[in-house]
Amino acid sequence: MKPAPFRYYRARSLLEAIDFLSGPAADGKLLAGGQSLIPLLNLRLARTDALIDLNPISDLSYIRKEGAEIAVGALTRQREMEYSALLAKELPLIAEAMPQIGHPAIRNRGTVGGSLAHADPAAELPCVLTALDGRLVVAGPDGERVIRAEDFFVGLYTTALSHQEILKEVRISLARRPVGWSFVEFARRHGDFALSEVSALLYADEGADRCSSVRVIVGGSVERPLRVASVEKLIQDEVSLGLEGKPLVQLLKQAESYTETEMRSSVATSEDSEYLCHLTGVLVRRALESAILRWRQR
Amino acid sequence: MKAPEPVKLSTEVNGASFQGEVEPRKTLADFLREDAGCTGVHLGCEHGVCGACSVLLDGAVVRSCILLAVQADGSKITTIEGLAEGEKLHPVQQAFLDHHALQCGFCTPGMILATVDFLQRCPRPTETQIREALSGNLCMCTGYVNIVRAVKEAAKQLKQL
Numbered sequence: 199m200k201p202a203p204f205r206y207y208r209a210r211s212l213l214e215a216i217d218f219l220s221g222p223a224a225d226g227k228l229l230a231g232g233q234s235l236i237p238l239l240n241l242r243l244a245r246t247d248a249l250i251d252l253n254p255i256s257d258l259s260y261i262r263k264e265g266a267e268i269a270v271g272a273l274t275r276q277r278e279m280e281y282s283a284l285l286a287k288e289l290p291l292i293a294e295a296m297p298q299i300g301h302p303a304i305r306n307r308g309t310v311g312g313s314l315a316h317a318d319p320a321a322e323l324p325c326v327l328t329a330l331d332g333r334l335v336v337a338g339p340d341g342e343r344v345i346r347a348e349d350f351f352v353g354l355y356t357t358a359l360s361h362q363e364i365l366k367e368v369r370i371s372l373a374r375r376p377v378g379w380s381f382v383e384f385a386r387r388h389g390d391f392a393l394s395e396v397s398a399l400l401y402a403d404e405g406a407d408r409c410s411s412v413r414v415i416v417g418g419s420v421e422r423p424l425r426v427a428s429v430e431k432l433i434q435d436e437v438s439l440g441l442e443g444k445p446l447v448q449l450l451k452q453a454e455s456y457t458e459t460e461m462r463s464s465v466a467t468s469e470d471s472e473y474l475c476h477l478t479g480v481l482v483r484r485a486l487e488s489a490i491l492r493w494r495q496r
Numbered sequence: 497m498k499a500p501e502p503v504k505l506s507t508e509v510n511g512a513s514f515q516g517e518v519e520p521r522k523t524l525a526d527f528l529r530e531d532a533g534c535t536g537v538h539l540g541c542e543h544g545v546c547g548a549c550s551v552l553l554d555g556a557v558v559r560s561c562i563l564l565a566v567q568a569d570g571s572k573i574t575t576i577e578g579l580a581e582g583e584k585l586h587p588v589q590q591a592f593l594d595h596h597a598l599q600c601g602f603c604t605p606g607m608i609l610a611t612v613d614f615l616q617r618c619p620r621p622t623e624t625q626i627r628e629a630l631s632g633n634l635c636m637c638t639g640y641v642n643i644v645r646a647v648k649e650a651a652k653q654l655k656q657l
Contacts, residue, residue, distance in 0.1 A: 237543040301632025303547065388628065
């Protein structure tokens with residue numbers, strides 16, 4: 199249960215880290231919070247010849263409002279996001295998801311950038327950021343570029359980052375604010391990776407009775423955050439503020455069954471794939487219930 | 497493969513400063529046990545699941561088995577050995593003792609240090625909050641009931657300080 203030997207490089211700036219990646223540590227891995235990487239190295243499920251420690255880069259840890267956007271530095275600890283008054287006010291979906299990530303000791307070290315770049319499909323942040331249509335600022339030897347969350351997560355533990363690029367910042371627009379939101383997940387034990395998780399966002403114009411747009415993103419048992427387009431359309435077309443009681447229950451049941459159908463083509467076949475499709479349907483229903491309730495209570 | 501170069505480490509463990517070199521792959525837990533003599537850092541799973549190796553890094557609870565020793569450079573670490581003041585136990589330690597919140601004691605240092613961090617953030621916890629805060633610390637013998645009682649009592653005692 200000890201990592202195999204590796205060389206260690208302490209990066210004091212983003213530029214220095216990029217230089218290491220393009221030079222002496224070209225065979226290396228980046229170390230942010232290390233809450234996924236170090237267990238993998240300890241178990242020797244992963245090996246690396248070199249580690250570049252990003253933690254000394256102090257100017258990549260911040261949560262700021264810049265105009266109509268929230269910018270979060272890649273090395274911001276998850277615990278800081280959990281307790282951020284700014285995020286609680288501006289991006290309640292993130293505030294709802296943060297306490298569901300691992301345990302306090304994990305969130306004290308785990309970073310937003312590490313979780314996103316690791317791209318574990320069962321992690322919370324990729325699902326949430328995709329729902330919020332966030333953008334990821336990445337830096338490499340040729341400068342910076344911006345990638346939409348939807349394009350960033352390519353597959354299982356795979357992102358659009360090239361080997362020489364480093365995730366620098368996450369940006370989320372506040373131009374459109376949801377009237378209803380919810381993040382729900384299910385894990386067998388509290389703090390475990392979720393078997394399934396759902397982010398739901400409802401957008402509506404001020405005083406409007408219907409949604410102008412809806413986002414429903416599923417994570418957990420799929421390879422990358424998955425938009426459930428049929429449910430988004432259903433809610434947008436059929437849900438109004440006045441819809442209550444039995445008709446609403448029936449509609450949400452329909453959303454559950456649409457989800458199950460979409461999941462069948464996305465979940466890898468296994469002995470529990472039927473269960474995972476069902477579970478995800480139930481979670482989508484619960485997320486929508488809670489998002490609609492919040493819309494109504496505004 | 498040639499052994500990688502050792503890395504300079506300057507850190508403070510329970511108030512005592514440590515200046516030296518460590519192998520990059522050495523975990524913080526192994527450093528604390530082997531180099532700093534803090535054997536109250538208990539190693540259970542060694543991959544960040546059981547919480548037994550929890551320590552405070554600059555006041556925040558972390559799992560020392562999934563941190564590298566070199567990452568503690570410039571930080572202050574508190575292990576269970578550093579909580580009491582001489583013979584006087586820390587209020588959380590005293591509450592665990594008074595409420596029989598330990599049997600074999602293996603999980604106890606991690607439980608206590610997680611509690612210290614938790615009560616700083618949440619001085620008036622509900623039972624649900626306590627159970628959630630300690631859900632990353634596994635105990636195989638007490639069944640948690642007395643641990644929850646001890647944390648409630650510790651919260652009361654700390655408020656009076």
